[in-house]
Amino acid sequence: STIVLIFEAPNDFDFKIENSKKIKFGEAVGT
C-alpha cells in the first residue's frame, strides 16, 4: 500500500527526506 501527499507550499519549501530511504510515522518530511 502507498500514501501519496500532493500539496501546495511556498517556493522555498524545504524537504528533509531522501528518495529510497525509510521513514517512520511522525518524522519530518519538510518545512
Place this chain on the structure above:
Amino acid sequence: VNTAVSKKSRWRRLGLPAGAGLALYGGYRQFFYVEKEEIKLAKNWHVTLYRKMPLKAISRLWGRFNDLHLPVFLRHPLLSIYVWMFGCNLSEAEIEDLKHYRNLGEFFRRQLKSHVRPIDDAHSLTSPADGKILHHGQVKNGVVEQVKGVTYSLRGFLGPAWQRTRHGEDINHLSDKEYQERLGVKPGHRLYHTIIYLAPGDYHRFHSPTQWSIQHRRHFPGELLSVSPGVARWVQGLFNFNERVVYSGTWEHGFFSMTAVGATNVGSIKIYCDEELTTNNSRKQPHGTYFDKSFSNPISFNKGEMFGEFNLG
C-alpha cells in the same frame, strides 16, 4: 628485517597499479549498476495482461481467509512466520504477545506503543506512515514522478478538480499542464508531492501529516496491482490504475491532499472519519470511474492524529 623492508617496498610499488585496478573495477561495477538501473518500462500488452488478472477477487478471498479465527495454539507459530518473513518489529507493537491476535488481519492492523513514534514539532509536514520514500519533489506540468523517470498524470490521479466541477466546468479537455495551472496554486507557491510505500511488515495505520481540514473525498474503485518499488519502476501510471481514496482540503499554505492507494491483497482501506467508505467491492467499474463526497462541515485534523488503516482484503 631485510626481507620485511623489501616486502614493504614491493607492496608500495604495487600500490599504484593495485589502486588503479580497483578504481577500474569500481568504474566497471558502477557502469553495470547504472546499466541495471536503466528504466525498462512494461509494454502496453504487459500492462493490459497484468490488469486483466483477477487481483481484486484474489485479494477479497485473501482478506476473508485472514479474518478466520485461528485456534490459540496456532497463533504464535503461524504469525511468527509472518513476523520473521517481513521483519516486523514486535517490540514496538502495543500488544507483543502474538497469541492475542486472532488472525493475520488483526496483526496486520496492530497498533504501536504510544511513545515509539514521537511527532516532530519543528517541521510543518511529517510522515503519515512508516514506509519508504518512493519519490518526492515538485509537480511539473501536471505530471508526477512515481520513481525517478517514471511518471503518472496528476489529472488522472486526482480527477477533475472538485471545486470547479461543482460549478459545472468540464476540464477534461485540458492538457496536463493546463490542468495543473487551473488548480489555482497561489503566486510564489508550487505544487509538491511525496510518495510513501508501506512494505508488508510495516505498521499499516496512517496518521494526519499536518494540521489541515478535509473538504472532499474522491474514491476511485480501480485495480489492485502491486505498488512495490519494482512494479512502480516497471508500470508507467501505476497509481492511476489502482483503487485509491483521495482526501482533499486545505492547510496553512493552500491546497492539501492525502491519498491512500490500495495494493494486491491490501485493498481494504478504512478511514476513521468516513464510515460510508467501502473499498474493494465486487462490482466491476469502468476505468476512471469515481465517487465523490463533500464534507459540508470540513473535518479538522491535527498533526499525528490517527486517520485510517490498510487491511488485508
